[in-house]
Amino acid sequence: MSYKTIHYLSALKEKEIEEFSAFLSSGLAGNFPNAEKLFSYLKKIHPDFSAVKLKKETIFKKTFPALEYEDSLLRYAMSHLNKQLELFFSWKELNQSEIHSFKLRALSTRKLDKYFQQELNSQHEKNEQSLKRDFKFYKSDLELKEISYNYHSMQKSRTSVDLTEKVILAIDKNYFYNRLRYVCELLNRSSIFSEHTKHSFITRFIQQLSPEILKEAAINLYFLIFKILTNGKEEDYKNFSQVLKKIFNAFDPAEQNDLFAYAQNFCIRKINSGDEKYLSELFEWYCFQLENKTIFSEGLISQFDFKNIVSVALRLNQLNWTENFIEKQSEKLQKNIRENAYNYNKARLEFQRKEYKRSLKLLQEVEFTDIVYQLDSKVLLMKIYFENADTDAIENAYNSLKILVHRKANLSVYQKQLYINFGKISINLNRVKEGFSSKINLEEALSKSPAADIGWLRQKWKELN
Secondary structure, three states, X not given: OOHHHHHHXXXXXXXXXXXXXXXXXHOOOOOOHHHHHHHHHHHHHOOOOXXXXXXXXXXXXXXXXXXXXXXXXXXXXXXXXXXXXXXHHHHHHOOHHHHHHHXXXXXXXXXXXXXXXXXXXXXXXXXXXXXXXXXXXXXXXXXXXXXXXXXXXXXXXXXXXXXXXXXXXXXXXXXXXXXXXXXXXXXXXXXXEOOOOOOHXXXXXXXXXXXXXXXXXXXXXXXXXXXXXXXXOHHHHHHHHHHHHHXXXXXXXXXXXXXXXXXXXXXXXXXXXXXXXHHHHHXXXXXXXXXXXXXXXXXXXXXXXXXXXXXXXXXXXXXXXHHHHHHHHHHHOOHHHHHHHHHHHHHHHHHHOOOHHHHHHHHOOOOOOOHHHHHXXXXXXXXXXXXXXOHHHHHHHHHHHHHHHHHOOOEOHHHHHHHHXXXXXXXXXXXXXXXOOOOOOHHHHHHHOOOOOHHHHXXXXXXXX
């Protein structure tokens, strides 16, 4: 069986399977009865594409029950089905603004001037009334103005200076918005992953931003993000925070999450450098997203957001809030990772309650392939061994942590430092606690070395003094 066909169908959700079924039977992209027969069988077994059900002979018999097996007939049916699936994917990606642009071009090409003008005026009015100011809006706004400009040029009428200026301004807004958005992502990635970039072209670009273009709220928002990524000033962060909370609904859900991530990452960097007041700030951001439901995608919460929320709440000692969150929101995790995420985060809650045996038992039931989950599980394991005064176990756990960190080349130098420093400081704290070492250099390490779970490390240091 064609892997492409199975991969395509596996990527479709149940609702999309039904939509594709209607698309295929509509004949909009041609009639392919054999492809329809093949899909009819594959639809019945979706998403269980096990090897037994995908044997060519089995599929052929289900698709063409009255015929002897013929490999070429099955291959043609699969090829046609693949093409129909690709057309369906393309159709799904067409958003409303693009459809209206195609409609306007079609009306203009066919010289249906009256209906073109009606549609153009209608789309201009919708854009002006729209509260959206995301990449789709700027693209749509530019397309409308270009279509209007080209239409008037085709009419041999004099295009007004005003219309030309509008096109130029729309080009500027689209350009600066998108380039600034990608500049911010580039800077963000270079700080998280082991990726390096020369920033001279960014400096030249930023110098082109005029006060006039920065009056556009969405562009100004990304400029504020650029500033907090490059200088980290609290004043810029506060301005960014105020603007984002005011206009977050101007962006589509995916972009909203990116914007909130910038705010969260700023807080996390401050926390990791020892500024504990940003814990409450970070918690407020998560509460804001939960309240406004921006953290959910199609009703689901990602395991990473789930874990991060629990982390912050526990560090603020919000134990009842955390338990309520885990019990209620774990149902909104994807089914295939729900049990693991629940056990891991419940283990952390039990640790905070000093129920170390329960915590260890829950942690032993967790299996994660994601690197950050693996590292954080090692951190929690070391904390449990520390509290249980199990010196051999904590030393072994630290060695295991070091091996894991050094094996992962895609971790940034900063990320590696966080986990290695946690391990080193934990080991030294344990040696001091057991009377095997002095306190020399520990205080300096705690104040100057960025480390994962720095709050817990400092708390253990206080308890030793």
